[in-house]
Amino acid sequence: MQSFSDQELVSGVLQGSPTHQAALYQQFSVPMFRILLRYAKDRTEAEDMLQDGFLRVYRDMVQFRGDGALGGWIRRIMVNTALSHLRKHRDFVRDVPDLNVFENQLRTEETFSSNLDAETLLQYIQKLPPGYRAVFNFYAIDGYSHEEIAEMLGITIGTSKSQLFKAREYLKKMMDKSFVQHR
Amino acid sequence: MTEQQANNPIDNLFRETFENLPDTPAASGWDQPSDRVWQNIQSNIQPAPKTWGMKAWVLLAGAALTLAAGIYWIVATPDSSVIPASTPPQNEQTVETPAAATPETTQTTTVQEAKPANTGKQPAKSVSKPGNTVTRPGQPEKTGAQPLPGSKTTLPPNSTEAQKNNSGGNN
Numbered sequence: 001m002q003s004f005s006d007q008e009l010v011s012g013v014l015q016g017s018p019t020h021q022a023a024l025y026q027q028f029s030v031p032m033f034r035i036l037l038r039y040a041k042d043r044t045e046a047e048d049m050l051q052d053g054f055l056r057v058y059r060d061m062v063q064f065r066g067d068g069a070l071g072g073w074i075r076r077i078m079v080n081t082a083l084s085h086l087r088k089h090r091d092f093v094r095d096v097p098d099l100n101v102f103e104n105q106l107r108t109e110e111t112f113s114s115n116l117d118a119e120t121l122l123q124y125i126q127k128l129p130p131g132y133r134a135v136f137n138f139y140a141i142d143g144y145s146h147e148e149i150a151e152m153l154g155i156t157i158g159t160s161k162s163q164l165f166k167a168r169e170y171l172k173k174m175m176d177k178s179f180v181q182h183r
Numbered sequence: 184m185t186e187q188q189a190n191n192p193i194d195n196l197f198r199e200t201f202e203n204l205p206d207t208p209a210a211s212g213w214d215q216p217s218d219r220v221w222q223n224i225q226s227n228i229q230p231a232p233k234t235w236g237m238k239a240w241v242l243l244a245g246a247a248l249t250l251a252a253g254i255y256w257i258v259a260t261p262d263s264s265v266i267p268a269s270t271p272p273q274n275e276q277t278v279e280t281p282a283a284a285t286p287e288t289t290q291t292t293t294v295q296e297a298k299p300a301n302t303g304k305q306p307a308k309s310v311s312k313p314g315n316t317v318t319r320p321g322q323p324e325k326t327g328a329q330p331l332p333g334s335k336t337t338l339p340p341n342s343t344e345a346q347k348n349n350s351g352g353n354n
Contacts, residue, residue: 021228025221030208033216034201047220054220058228118200119213125197140194141201168193 003027006070013061025054028071032078034118038125038137039082053081079142083152086134116175124174132167139164 004012004023012020033050040046056077064073125133134153138144139160144152146160153160208215 018229021225022221025224029216029221030214031206034204034214037214038201047216050216051220051223054224055227058224116196116200118204119209119211121197121200122213136197140191141198168191171193171197 007066009070010061010064010066013058021058024057028074029054031071032074035075035078035142036082037122038141039079039086039134041126041130041133045085049078049081049085052085053078056081083134086130086153089130124171127174128167128170131163132170135160135163136167136171140168 002019002023004020004027009020009024009027013024029050032053033046036046036049036053037043040049053074057074060077064070125136128136135149138149138152139146146157146164149155149160150157155163204214
């Protein structure tokens with residue numbers, strides 16, 4: 001497969017070139033699929049998200065201004081696509097009113113050393129309930145703030161924090177069961 | 184990424200693992216989407232097939248034919264706005280000549296009482312033949328326009344009959 005620069009890909013896709021469309025998919029499908037696998041409950045849902053996301057990319061390519069990396073722009077579209085899929089499931093985030101209980105129980109001094117590979121960690125994330133999984137991905141891996149998450153998911157900041165705490169606890173339990181050392 | 188976000192060990196473990204993945208897909212293939220995804224995308228982003236162009240031409244030709252037939256129909260149909268040569272019954276005055284009136288040879292002459300204003304067209308004179316007088320059902324017969332035999336008929340002064348009578352009287 002021929003490699004193209006971002007600018008070449010953009011102009012080629014805008015002209016409807018099948019070669020450039022295929023090259024764009026070839027270049028970005030794997031990294032985007034890795035992201036979507038974290039947000040999805042399984043591989044099938046992640047593939048649906050990927051398909052919708054790339055269709056948005058081709059459709060909205062005219063909106064790409066070129067002031068940033070093409071990969072970053074596509075990544076934002078993919079995360080928004082994942083968000084759209086999450087919103088289809090009503091009540092996927094359940095409100096938990098008592099925030100301070102969870103805040104005080106955070107044990108940040110703990111460290112984890114693990115030789116777990118990405119595929120195994122992905123399986124843990126996918127086992128999380130949908131609300132925990134979404135907040136953990138947004139906050140812990142993709143770097144969104146609780147304010148942003150609350151706005152994106154239509155929940156309160158407190159709910160976002162409590163979901164994050166529960167997600168961490170859930171993950172720790174799963175890792176303990178898998179003989180992960182933690183001190 | 185805030186400081187608090189960077190301090191949590193579980194967050195760090197997951198973030199670093201997923202951020203440091205190699206560019207190439209894993210040998211196990213867990214991070215590679217199936218071919219079905221690209222096939223579906225391709226079918227959605229492909230330009231319209233050429234057969235659609237044929238369909239469009241057929242539809243266009245059909246529309247043009249329909250339009251042409253419609254225009255022909257409009258042009259070929261007689262103008263319905265032209266008023267037919269018939270006069271309304273209330274504007275007519277029937278004058279019968281009682282002297283020559285026999286049951287077999289009754290002459291009925293219809294005289295136009297007044298011309299319709301602003302029509303721009305010359306109203307046609309209609310002469311009803313004996314026995315052809317049409318009376319609409321349910322409509323009362325206008326007896327006032329049909330004088331009794333032997334009675335004098337009042338005619339408008341500028342009518343032909345009146346002029347005839349006048350000229351006959353003078354002679």
